[in-house]
Amino acid sequence: MVRTLAAGGMRVIAAARRLDRLEALASSTPGVVPMRCDVTDEADLNALVTAAYEQFGRLDVVINNAGKSDAPTKAEEESAAVFASVIDINLNACFLLARTAAAAMIERQAPGTIINIASVHSFVSSAPNNQAAYVASKTGLVGLTRELAGQWARHNIRVNCIAPGYFPTELTDSMMDEDSSGYGYITKRTPMRRPGRLEELDGALLLLSSDASTFLTGQTVTVDGGWTMQ
Numbered sequence: 426m427v428r429t430l431a432a433g434g435m436r437v438i439a440a441a442r443r444l445d446r447l448e449a450l451a452s453s454t455p456g457v458v459p460m461r462c463d464v465t466d467e468a469d470l471n472a473l474v475t476a477a478y479e480q481f482g483r484l485d486v487v488i489n490n491a492g493k494s495d496a497p498t499k500a501e502e503e504s505a506a507v508f509a510s511v512i513d514i515n516l517n518a519c520f521l522l523a524r525t526a527a528a529a530m531i532e533r534q535a536p537g538t539i540i541n542i543a544s545v546h547s548f549v550s551s552a553p554n555n556q557a558a559y560v561a562s563k564t565g566l567v568g569l570t571r572e573l574a575g576q577w578a579r580h581n582i583r584v585n586c587i588a589p590g591y592f593p594t595e596l597t598d599s600m601m602d603e604d605s606s607g608y609g610y611i612t613k614r615t616p617m618r619r620p621g622r623l624e625e626l627d628g629a630l631l632l633l634s635s636d637a638s639t640f641l642t643g644q645t646v647t648v649d650g651g652w653t654m655q
Contacts, residue, residue, distance in 0.1 A: 426488060426490060426626070426630055427439045427450060427454065427457055428450075428454055429624075429626075429627045429630055429631065430486070430630070430634065431454050431455065431456040431457050433631060433634075433635075434456075435456065435485075435486070435634070436456045436457075436458070436480070436481050437456060437457050437458070438457075438458045438459075438460050438473065438476060438477055438480065439451065439457050439458070439459055439460070440459075440460045440461070440462035440464075440473050441461070441462065441491070442461065442462070442463055443461075444459060444460075444461040447459030447460070447461075458476075458480055460473060460476060464491045464514065464518035464521070464522060465513055465514060465517070465518050465521075467521055467525070470521055470522050470525045471525055473522075473525075474522075474525050474526050474529050478529065483535065484526060484529060484530065484535070484537060485536075485537055485538065485634075486537065486538050486539075486540065486634045487522060487523065487526040487537065487538070487539045487540070488539075488540045488542070488630075488634075489518075489519040489522055489523065489539070489540070489541045489542060489566075490542045491514055491515075491518055491519075492514065492515055492542065492594075492596060493510065493511050493514040493515060493559075493596075494511065494556060494558075494559045494596045495507050495508070495511050495556050495557070495558040495559055496556075497554050497555045497556060498555055498556075498557075499555055500555065500557040503557055503558065507558060508557065508558040508561075510558075511558035511559055511561075511562055512558060512561065512562050512565075514562075515559065515562030515563060515566065516562045516565045516566055516569065519541055519566055519569065520569060520573075523539050523541070523569075523573055523584065526539060527539070527573070527577055527580070527582055530580065530582055531577075531580050531582070534580075536580075536581035536582060536583075537581075537582050537583075538582070538583045538584075538585070538633065538634060538638070539573070539582065539583070539584045539585075540584075540585055540586070540587060540630070540633050540634060541566050541569070541570050541584070541585070541586045541587075542586070542587055542589070543563045543566045543567050543570075543586045543587065543588040543645060544559070544563040544588055544589065545588055545589070545590045545591075545647065545649045545652045545653050546559060546560045546563050546564075547560075547563040547564045547566065547567045547586075547588050547645070548564075548567075548588070548647075548653050549652070549653055554610075563588075566586065567586055567588070567645050570584050570585065570586045570643065570645065571643045574642040574643030574644075575643060578642055578643075583633075583638070583639070583641065583642040584642060584643065585633045585638070585641065585642060585643065585644050585645070585646070586644070586645035586646065587626065587629045587630065587633065587645070587646050587648060588645050588646065588647045588648070588649065588653075589621065589626060589647075589648050589649065590615060590620070590621055590647075590648065590649030590650050590652045590653075591611045591615065591620045591621065591649075591652075592620060592621040592622070592623055592625075592626065593620065593622075593623065597620075600620075601620065608620075614652060615649070615650040615651065615652050616650060616651030616652070616654070616655065617650035617651055618650075619650065620650075621648065621649070621650060625648060626648055628648075629646045629648050632646070633646065
Protein backbone atom coordinates (compact mmCIF):
# COMPACT_ATOMS: atom_id res chain seq x y z
CA MET A 426 0.00 0.00 0.00
CA VAL A 427 2.84 2.38 0.80
CA ARG A 428 4.41 1.86 -2.62
CA THR A 429 1.06 2.34 -4.35
CA LEU A 430 0.38 5.64 -2.61
CA ALA A 431 3.93 6.88 -3.17
CA ALA A 432 3.75 5.94 -6.85
CA GLY A 433 0.57 8.01 -7.04
CA GLY A 434 2.49 11.08 -5.92
CA MET A 435 1.68 11.05 -2.21
CA ARG A 436 4.21 11.66 0.52
CA VAL A 437 3.83 8.89 3.07
CA ILE A 438 4.83 8.21 6.66
CA ALA A 439 5.10 4.44 6.98
CA ALA A 440 4.69 3.46 10.62
CA ALA A 441 5.13 0.11 12.36
CA ARG A 442 6.94 -1.46 15.28
CA ARG A 443 9.83 -2.80 13.19
CA LEU A 444 11.84 0.17 11.97
CA ASP A 445 14.38 -1.90 10.01
CA ARG A 446 11.77 -3.04 7.49
CA LEU A 447 10.43 0.48 7.12
CA GLU A 448 13.89 1.89 6.51
CA ALA A 449 14.49 -0.69 3.78
CA LEU A 450 11.16 0.26 2.20
CA ALA A 451 11.93 3.96 2.40
CA SER A 452 15.37 3.52 0.84
CA SER A 453 13.80 2.07 -2.30
CA THR A 454 10.64 4.20 -2.41
CA PRO A 455 10.93 7.97 -2.89
CA GLY A 456 8.56 10.05 -0.78
CA VAL A 457 8.39 7.61 2.13
CA VAL A 458 9.39 8.54 5.69
CA PRO A 459 9.83 5.60 8.10
CA MET A 460 8.69 5.94 11.70
CA ARG A 461 8.54 3.46 14.54
CA CYS A 462 5.08 3.30 16.13
CA ASP A 463 3.25 1.01 18.52
CA VAL A 464 -0.39 1.43 17.51
CA THR A 465 -1.57 0.50 21.00
CA ASP A 466 0.42 3.38 22.54
CA GLU A 467 -1.47 6.69 22.49
CA ALA A 468 1.75 8.68 22.86
CA ASP A 469 3.14 7.02 19.72
CA LEU A 470 -0.07 7.79 17.81
CA ASN A 471 0.02 11.43 18.87
CA ALA A 472 3.65 11.62 17.74
CA LEU A 473 2.74 10.02 14.41
CA VAL A 474 0.03 12.56 13.62
CA THR A 475 2.26 15.42 14.78
CA ALA A 476 5.05 14.15 12.53
CA ALA A 477 2.77 14.23 9.50
CA TYR A 478 2.03 17.91 10.02
CA GLU A 479 5.67 18.70 10.76
CA GLN A 480 6.95 16.80 7.72
CA PHE A 481 4.30 17.73 5.19
CA GLY A 482 2.26 20.57 6.68
CA ARG A 483 -0.94 18.57 6.20
CA LEU A 484 -2.60 15.20 6.78
CA ASP A 485 -4.90 14.02 4.00
CA VAL A 486 -5.12 10.24 4.33
CA VAL A 487 -4.82 7.85 7.28
CA ILE A 488 -4.76 4.09 6.73
CA ASN A 489 -5.36 1.69 9.62
CA ASN A 490 -3.60 -1.46 8.44
CA ALA A 491 -2.11 -2.95 11.62
CA GLY A 492 -3.39 -6.46 12.14
CA LYS A 493 -3.14 -9.54 14.30
CA SER A 494 -4.83 -12.92 14.13
CA ASP A 495 -5.53 -15.56 16.74
CA ALA A 496 -4.44 -19.12 15.96
CA PRO A 497 -7.29 -21.40 14.86
CA THR A 498 -9.00 -22.31 18.13
CA LYS A 499 -12.49 -23.39 19.07
CA ALA A 500 -14.26 -20.44 20.67
CA GLU A 501 -15.02 -22.41 23.83
CA GLU A 502 -11.28 -23.02 24.26
CA GLU A 503 -9.93 -19.56 23.41
CA SER A 504 -8.39 -17.62 26.29
CA ALA A 505 -9.67 -14.21 27.29
CA ALA A 506 -6.11 -12.85 27.05
CA VAL A 507 -5.68 -13.90 23.43
CA PHE A 508 -9.12 -12.58 22.52
CA ALA A 509 -8.39 -9.22 24.14
CA SER A 510 -4.97 -8.87 22.49
CA VAL A 511 -6.46 -9.30 19.01
CA ILE A 512 -9.26 -6.83 19.73
CA ASP A 513 -6.70 -4.37 21.09
CA ILE A 514 -4.72 -4.20 17.85
CA ASN A 515 -7.41 -4.82 15.24
CA LEU A 516 -10.14 -2.62 16.71
CA ASN A 517 -9.08 -0.48 19.66
CA ALA A 518 -5.90 0.77 17.98
CA CYS A 519 -7.83 1.65 14.82
CA PHE A 520 -10.19 3.77 16.88
CA LEU A 521 -7.34 5.49 18.70
CA LEU A 522 -5.49 6.46 15.51
CA ALA A 523 -8.68 7.55 13.76
CA ARG A 524 -9.67 9.64 16.79
CA THR A 525 -6.23 11.25 17.04
CA ALA A 526 -6.10 12.07 13.33
CA ALA A 527 -9.68 13.36 13.17
CA ALA A 528 -9.16 15.62 16.19
CA ALA A 529 -6.17 17.21 14.44
CA MET A 530 -8.14 17.64 11.21
CA ILE A 531 -11.11 19.18 13.02
CA GLU A 532 -8.86 21.56 14.94
CA ARG A 533 -7.38 22.76 11.63
CA GLN A 534 -10.76 22.74 9.85
CA ALA A 535 -9.16 20.55 7.20
CA PRO A 536 -10.82 17.70 5.29
CA GLY A 537 -9.36 14.23 5.28
CA THR A 538 -10.03 10.57 4.70
CA ILE A 539 -9.52 7.57 6.96
CA ILE A 540 -9.35 4.06 5.50
CA ASN A 541 -9.70 1.02 7.74
CA ILE A 542 -8.62 -2.40 6.53
CA ALA A 543 -11.29 -4.93 7.47
CA SER A 544 -11.75 -8.44 6.03
CA VAL A 545 -14.23 -10.72 4.31
CA HIS A 546 -14.62 -12.15 7.79
CA SER A 547 -16.29 -8.91 8.77
CA PHE A 548 -19.28 -10.49 7.00
CA VAL A 549 -18.86 -14.27 7.08
CA SER A 550 -17.69 -16.82 9.64
CA SER A 551 -14.11 -18.07 9.59
CA ALA A 552 -15.25 -21.63 10.36
CA PRO A 553 -13.75 -24.18 10.02
CA ASN A 554 -10.66 -22.03 10.68
CA ASN A 555 -12.20 -20.94 14.01
CA GLN A 556 -10.85 -17.45 14.71
CA ALA A 557 -13.44 -15.80 16.92
CA ALA A 558 -11.28 -12.88 18.02
CA TYR A 559 -10.22 -11.97 14.49
CA VAL A 560 -13.79 -12.14 13.19
CA ALA A 561 -15.11 -10.09 16.12
CA SER A 562 -12.45 -7.42 15.62
CA LYS A 563 -12.99 -7.08 11.89
CA THR A 564 -16.77 -7.11 12.21
CA GLY A 565 -16.51 -4.39 14.83
CA LEU A 566 -14.26 -2.36 12.54
CA VAL A 567 -16.95 -2.13 9.87
CA GLY A 568 -19.45 -0.89 12.46
CA LEU A 569 -16.91 1.58 13.85
CA THR A 570 -16.28 2.87 10.34
CA ARG A 571 -19.97 3.65 9.82
CA GLU A 572 -20.23 5.37 13.20
CA LEU A 573 -17.15 7.54 12.72
CA ALA A 574 -18.26 8.42 9.20
CA GLY A 575 -21.60 9.56 10.59
CA GLN A 576 -20.05 11.65 13.34
CA TRP A 577 -17.36 13.30 11.22
CA ALA A 578 -19.16 13.83 7.91
CA ARG A 579 -20.06 17.41 8.87
CA HIS A 580 -16.33 18.08 9.25
CA ASN A 581 -15.72 16.76 5.71
CA ILE A 582 -13.80 13.80 7.08
CA ARG A 583 -14.61 10.58 5.24
CA VAL A 584 -14.21 7.16 6.83
CA ASN A 585 -14.37 3.99 4.74
CA CYS A 586 -13.25 0.36 4.79
CA ILE A 587 -11.55 -2.01 2.42
CA ALA A 588 -12.42 -5.66 3.13
CA PRO A 589 -9.93 -7.91 1.35
CA GLY A 590 -10.37 -11.59 0.75
CA TYR A 591 -7.32 -13.83 0.91
CA PHE A 592 -4.13 -12.12 -0.27
CA PRO A 593 -0.46 -12.97 0.38
CA THR A 594 0.40 -11.30 3.70
CA GLU A 595 2.30 -12.22 6.84
CA LEU A 596 -0.96 -13.49 8.35
CA THR A 597 -1.72 -15.79 5.39
CA ASP A 598 1.81 -16.81 4.39
CA SER A 599 1.31 -20.46 5.30
CA MET A 600 -1.80 -20.62 3.09
CA MET A 601 -0.09 -19.40 -0.09
CA ASP A 602 1.78 -22.64 -0.80
CA GLU A 603 -0.19 -24.24 -3.63
CA ASP A 604 0.35 -27.67 -2.10
CA SER A 605 -1.03 -26.68 1.31
CA SER A 606 -4.50 -27.42 2.65
CA GLY A 607 -4.90 -23.69 3.26
CA TYR A 608 -4.45 -22.92 -0.41
CA GLY A 609 -7.01 -25.57 -1.25
CA TYR A 610 -9.42 -23.95 1.20
CA ILE A 611 -8.96 -20.57 -0.49
CA THR A 612 -9.39 -21.82 -4.04
CA LYS A 613 -12.42 -23.92 -3.12
CA ARG A 614 -14.23 -21.10 -1.31
CA THR A 615 -13.34 -18.26 -3.70
CA PRO A 616 -15.52 -18.18 -6.85
CA MET A 617 -12.52 -16.93 -8.88
CA ARG A 618 -10.63 -20.01 -7.65
CA ARG A 619 -7.48 -18.23 -6.51
CA PRO A 620 -6.17 -15.84 -3.87
CA GLY A 621 -5.88 -12.17 -4.73
CA ARG A 622 -2.75 -10.47 -6.02
CA LEU A 623 -1.57 -7.50 -3.98
CA GLU A 624 -1.90 -5.10 -6.90
CA GLU A 625 -5.59 -5.99 -7.08
CA LEU A 626 -6.11 -3.90 -3.93
CA ASP A 627 -4.71 -0.80 -5.64
CA GLY A 628 -7.98 0.24 -7.28
CA ALA A 629 -9.95 0.40 -4.03
CA LEU A 630 -7.05 2.05 -2.21
CA LEU A 631 -6.55 4.77 -4.81
CA LEU A 632 -10.29 5.38 -5.09
CA LEU A 633 -10.80 5.89 -1.36
CA SER A 634 -7.65 7.96 -0.89
CA SER A 635 -8.30 10.34 -3.79
CA ASP A 636 -10.73 13.09 -4.75
CA ALA A 637 -12.59 10.53 -6.87
CA SER A 638 -14.44 9.51 -3.68
CA THR A 639 -15.22 12.86 -2.05
CA PHE A 640 -18.93 11.95 -1.75
CA LEU A 641 -18.32 8.41 -0.49
CA THR A 642 -18.25 7.74 3.23
CA GLY A 643 -19.26 5.05 5.70
CA GLN A 644 -18.84 2.33 3.08
CA THR A 645 -16.95 -0.94 2.84
CA VAL A 646 -15.42 -2.00 -0.46
CA THR A 647 -14.93 -5.77 -0.63
CA VAL A 648 -12.09 -7.04 -2.82
CA ASP A 649 -12.50 -10.77 -2.43
CA GLY A 650 -12.86 -12.62 -5.73
CA GLY A 651 -16.55 -13.09 -4.97
CA TRP A 652 -16.14 -14.70 -1.52
CA THR A 653 -18.91 -12.72 0.18
CA MET A 654 -21.43 -12.86 -2.67
CA GLN A 655 -22.17 -16.52 -1.95
